[in-house]
Structures are given as C-alpha cells and as structure tokens.
Amino acid sequence: MASVRGAHGFQLAAVGAPLQPCQLPALEPAPEEVIIQVAGCGVCHTDVGYAFDGVPTRHALPLILGHEISGKIVAAGENSREWLGQSVIVPAVIPCGQCPACRQGRETICRQQFMPGNDGDGGFATHVRVPSRGLCPVPEPLPSGLTLEMLSVVADAVTTPYEAMRRAELGPDDVAVVVGAGGVGGFGVQIAVALGAAVVAIDIDRERLDLAARHGAGLALDSSAADLKGLKTAIRTFSKNSGRKGIGLKIFEMSGTPAGQATAFGLLDYGAYLAVVGFTPKSVDLRLSNLMAFDATARGNWGCPPKEYPAALKLVLDGKIALGPYIKTHPLEEAPAVLAAVARHSVRRRAILRPNTAS
Ligand SMILES: [Zn+2]
Ligand SMILES: [Zn+2]
Known part of the structure; x- marks a missing residue:
C-alpha cells in the first residue's frame, strides 16, 4: 500500500489572505515520485512574495507553499523504491534532467523544473509528494547538535x-x-x-x-x-x-x-x-x-543544481556552517503567523515549520 492518507497542511487560497489549514487527498506516488514525511520546512522570502506581494505561483491557487524541505521517504513509486526509508533534503528546484538546458548543465533554468510550493503543493504540510530525481540523501546518524528538521534550510538558504x-x-x-x-x-x-x-x-x-x-x-x-x-x-x-x-x-x-x-x-x-x-x-x-x-x-542564480547539494551539505555536517544560531523552529500549526512575521521582517532567524508527527 503505497499511498499516504490523513496528511494535512496550510494552503494559500488568495494573495493577501492568511494561510488556511487544509486536508490533503490520499497521496499516491507516480513511478518516479516519492512521498516525504516532512521533518522541517523553512520559510523563505519567496513564500512571502507569493503570499503577499502578488508574485504568481506557477500552479494555480489554492496551493501549499514551502520549498525548503527535509524529511523521510515513507512511500515510493515503482521506479523509486530504492529511496524508501531514506532521509533526504529536497532541492528547492528539481530539474527535469532531459531538456536542452539540463543537458547543457543549466539545470536551474530548466523550464520543466519542479519547485515544491510553486509548481505543486509544498512543505508547509505533514507530507509532500515530489519527484525522486535529484533528492539529496542525508547520511545518518547525524553529528550531535544537528537534526533532520534543522537540515531543511540546506534546501535553499544554504x-x-x-x-x-x-x-x-x-x-x-x-x-x-x-x-x-x-x-x-x-x-x-x-x-x-x-x-x-x-x-x-x-x-x-x-x-x-x-x-x-x-x-x-x-x-x-x-x-x-x-x-x-x-x-x-x-x-x-x-x-x-x-x-x-x-x-x-x-x-x-x-x-x-x-x-x-x-x-x-x-x-x-x-x-x-x-x-x-x-x-x-x-x-x-x-x-x-x-x-x-x-x-x-x-x-x-535561481537556486542550486541538485548535484551540488552533497558538497554543501558536507560543509554543514563537517561543522563548517553552524545552523543553530541562525534558525528557529515553530510548530506547523503556527504557519500563518510565522509567514506574516517573516513578511514584516520581524523574525530574526530563519523560521522552520515542524509538523507534529511521531518519529
Ligand atoms: Zn527560497
Ligand atoms: Zn530540464
């Protein structure tokens, strides 16, 4: 049974309106997709642009925002089985890998790219469905002082x-x-x-x-x-x-x-x-x-090609980039207030939304 039921999140229904709680339909991964149980999702100024400044999302509203995601793969499509159970960072921009831009090493401008929270539902949720290509595996156990939710900021802010x-x-x-x-x-x-x-x-x-x-x-x-x-x-x-x-x-x-x-x-x-x-x-x-x-x-640069993620992650795992003093975790339920606070520039640290899920 590959689908995930009972997932919930917070969606943007209209520009300028507060994020609304929502239930997700059963999440069923296509052959090249996985379902991720979100450990953490960072809140970015790009999200503020979508929510308050009228920057259009490529997928029509309502949409769950959030493109700075870490988590564990809890369901995988038939061509992505090897990912099951793996902890990962989801690149903020996932290129198609096939088009002329991708083949010429310009993956970040791929026009078939998938950006969670822009091209489809994102990470302000308990679960998210994403392509399995380009995911950055997180080696476990993590060094002391680091958690998977903290590593969400590697997806974009790092x-x-x-x-x-x-x-x-x-x-x-x-x-x-x-x-x-x-x-x-x-x-x-x-x-x-x-x-x-x-x-x-x-x-x-x-x-x-x-x-x-x-x-x-x-x-x-x-x-x-x-x-x-x-x-x-x-x-x-x-x-x-x-x-x-x-x-x-x-x-x-x-x-x-x-x-x-x-x-x-x-x-x-x-x-x-x-x-x-x-x-x-x-x-x-x-x-x-x-x-x-x-x-x-x-x-x-519009984000970072997935192939560069492991090297950036290594700087964090090696202790060359400290995350702790620059981030603050909030319960997912506070998503509307946290996004509004980021919009007002009244948040001192990168905000991470953490769903209240076991394990
Ligand atoms: Zn961002
Ligand atoms: Zn492409």
Whole structure:
C-alpha cells in the first residue's frame, strides 16, 4: 500500500489572505515520485512574495507553499523504491534532467523544473509528494547538535548562496563582501569563510553583525551608521590588509531588499563581481553603466543544481556552517503567523515549520 492518507497542511487560497489549514487527498506516488514525511520546512522570502506581494505561483491557487524541505521517504513509486526509508533534503528546484538546458548543465533554468510550493503543493504540510530525481540523501546518524528538521534550510538558504559562491569561483585569493547577514547571508558568510576568502559582512543589525564576526567575518560593517563612501573606505583598507591577490571584490547581495541591492551595486569597483542571491519584487534605481565603466560582472542564480547539494551539505555536517544560531523552529500549526512575521521582517532567524508527527 503505497499511498499516504490523513496528511494535512496550510494552503494559500488568495494573495493577501492568511494561510488556511487544509486536508490533503490520499497521496499516491507516480513511478518516479516519492512521498516525504516532512521533518522541517523553512520559510523563505519567496513564500512571502507569493503570499503577499502578488508574485504568481506557477500552479494555480489554492496551493501549499514551502520549498525548503527535509524529511523521510515513507512511500515510493515503482521506479523509486530504492529511496524508501531514506532521509533526504529536497532541492528547492528539481530539474527535469532531459531538456536542452539540463543537458547543457543549466539545470536551474530548466523550464520543466519542479519547485515544491510553486509548481505543486509544498512543505508547509505533514507530507509532500515530489519527484525522486535529484533528492539529496542525508547520511545518518547525524553529528550531535544537528537534526533532520534543522537540515531543511540546506534546501535553499544554504545551497543558494553556496551555488552563487561556487559560480563566482570564490577562494583564498578573494575578498568576499556579503550584504545582508540574516537568514541567508549568515550562511553566506560561513560558506565564504569555509572557501578560504577574507570576508566582509554588511548589515543594519548589530546582533547579526556580531554573529557574523563570531563565525569568521574579518570585518563587520553597520550600513545604518556609514554612507557608501564610508563603507568603501573601510572595505578598501580591509582588502589591502588582507593581502589577497584577487583583482576586484566579490560581492554577494543576500538581503533581498532594495537598500541592500543599492549598497551592493554601489560597492562595485574595477573588476568586481556581483552576485544577486536575495529576492525582492521591488525595483531599484541603478546606473547600469557602472558595470561597463568598472569592467564588472553581475550574475544571479535561481537556486542550486541538485548535484551540488552533497558538497554543501558536507560543509554543514563537517561543522563548517553552524545552523543553530541562525534558525528557529515553530510548530506547523503556527504557519500563518510565522509567514506574516517573516513578511514584516520581524523574525530574526530563519523560521522552520515542524509538523507534529511521531518519529
Ligand atoms: Zn527560497
Ligand atoms: Zn530540464
């Protein structure tokens, strides 16, 4: 008996309305699918975009949101049996593996991709049905201090900055500037440190900056206390003293705010590289010609290819990325209030929803 009955979750019925509790129909996996008992599902600003800002989901509403999922496979389709009982992280973007983009190594722009909570019901639920391709196995037992629910943030908040830094070829020669040291940027700082870069963290929140400094940022700058010129001067001095040979800063925008994006772009200098990691539906006013004048590069990434997940997960399992100080777990039943709080930017840590299920 492969189907799962009695699953429930919280769905978005209309933009701007609070999430509503809902019962799921019996979940039956197709041959290439599995049913996951959700251990944890992180709450992302992309969810806020869908719920409150009118960013359209690709699947029509009502829809269960949530694309940052970890859990255990409790049912598997006939071609996915080997996954049964395995604990996994579900990539936020699951490519088809067949199309021209996938075959050319550009899986993140696959047009047949499946994103839970966007192309179908997601992880703000006790169970979720997803394709089995691309799942990231979690080796058990986990190191002490880590739980499967905590690892949900690897699905997006860890792997998206990881992929941005991998594409930037960030390494020991580089100075990395992470703008926004919150939910995603807190992990970004640690990934940059793990890759050997000298790291500058910029935020408007003293507590986040202290945390970044404790986790390896060599310079923590409060952008509410300095203008762009002040930030540039401090970064230039830090870069010089760091002795790194790389030409040009590698700047990672992780705040997902117009102010953070303006700061990140404003820091461009000769040969700089700018990666846009944070998401906001709002626009900013920029002089795009600075890219040309500085011979600079700007790039974005829509998530992370599944094949890179094990390497990102390893950084967490090896203790190079601390999750504990950056996350907070809430019961799934609090989903409507938690999503609203994330929308108000009144949540200090990445929120994880945990269904109240045994085992
Ligand atoms: Zn996300
Ligand atoms: Zn594809």
